[in-house]
Amino acid sequence: MKLINIGYGNMVSSGKIVAVVSPEAAPVKRIVQEAKSKGLAVDATCGRKCKAVIVTESDHVILSALSPEVIGNRSEED
Secondary structure, three states: OOEEEEEOOEEEEHHHEEEEEOOOOHHHHHHHHHHHHHOOEEEEOOOOOOOEEEEEOOOOEEEEOOOHHHHHHHHHOO
16 A cells, blocks of 8 residues: 655555545535535645645545645655
């Protein structure tokens, strides 16, 4: 199991990630709101602005203060 640092000491299993997207689009905002209402949202921003939304296989939504590009680059590193 490989873990990816998503910022400020928070880690996510790379095998469980389905998508890493920007939070600006309206459909993504709806996904985040639905996850919050179902209790499936994890805020890993540590009080900073959300720059990426990570969707997992289990329909959990993780909010990160790092950009999708940075998270993608970290997932490619070995």
